[in-house]
Amino acid sequence: MTGAIVFDLDGTLIDSAPDIHAAANRMLADCGEAPLDLATIIGFVGNGIPHLVRLVRQARDIPDARQDEMTATMLAHYTAHPADLSTPYPGVRSCLADLKACGYRLGLCTNKFRAPSMQILDALELTGFFDVVIGGDSLPVKKPNPAPLQAAFDALGTERLLYVGDSEVDAETAQRARIPFALFTRGYRKTPVAELPKTFAFDAFDTLAAHLPALVAR
């Protein structure tokens, strides 16, 4: 079986919110501000760390002038502890291993900066599954602009089979890139499943491979 499958990272392959939450609260503590709860921070994930810092500042009434300094602080905390609390969702590693063994080429397209993404993939022993990793700073634009997803598929150089993601941003990216989209429903989505454009939705990684023959036959 051939074809290329690209995955999102946060909320799709890994539950990374606890480490993002910890870094955000360390950043707030550095500013003398009270912490935010996990659910609030999860609501801020999806458009990359600078955007998350913007939303955290707004939640704590911290002025725009501190954006760059706080983003640097957040990134320092995050890259110091990128994968202390993060874990792959159940079945992810065996799903990726099975897909690789079947001959699919796999890529990653995340809005997280590439350096911390690689740290996390290394720490969770997922790096070897991917032939390309596109981060939020790999191109001048990020998702929902379709260019990063297209760049990932270009690098894989075979039939563009599927993009797998968890969020509104991923659904829009796939739609704009005209790539079939699988919505993982246990990630950080805010919109009801029925309202997001998708080719199919799934809630467990041991069920993903069963959808692929229908895509190849399209």
Ligand SMILES: O=C(O)COP(=O)(O)O
């Ligand atoms: O870092 C984020 O905000 C989102 O990252 P993702 O694109 O891997 O979901």
Ligand SMILES: [Mg+2]
């Ligand atoms: Mg995501």
